[in-house]
Amino acid sequence: MDDILRIDNVLKWGRRTLTLIPGFSVIFTNLWLPKEISHSLVGGILEAVGIMTLIIFEINKKKSRSNKTKSNKNKAIGFLAAFLLVLFGYIGMYDSQVIYSSKYEITILFPFWNNNELEFMIAKSQGTENAITNYGPEAVRMAIQRDATKISNTKIIFMLTYLCIFEMLIIAFSYIGIDLEKSVKKSR
Secondary structure, three states: HHHHHHHHHHHHHHHHHHHHHHHHHHHHHHOOOOOOOHHHHHHHHHHHHHHHHHHHHHHHHHHHHOOOOHHHHHHHHHHHHHHHHHHHHHHHHHHHHHEEOOOOOHHHHHHHHOHHHHHHHHHHHOOOHHHHHHHHHHHHHHHHHOHHHHEEEEEEHHHHHHHHHHHHHHHHHHHHHHHHHHHHHOOO
């Protein structure tokens, strides 16, 4: 009986601390975020949304426990699949929009929608990396900032997608945790 209580406590503790890992890892490392996006802001948002998700799961725990175990497992598998889709989508976005210049050893976040000046630089240089090499990183950044709305929208899309990656994991693990709690309580 004591072993079952310990397992139950470990599961509760693990599920709650799981939400701290993504936010702190973003705050203290670069973890696939463009440097133009504030790591502290994204980390804080991740923490807040993760904790909010856990609170919602705690409030609705009885309802989720009454679901069939198979239903919760299917939901967890669905959210894990969504996690993978969003993760691969984010990697594709990152690879296409965050451009590294080997000459200047610098990365620049390009907007999804280029303004005329930036489009001209890219077309004349035959590519985004070549535009950085030919015009220099500061000129390219100035061209990007001339239309602040486009780069702001790009940053928002990056942050929301990044947030969805971790949110899908938190939700999937919450469903798994509910099932594990159910099986621990049944064995008591």
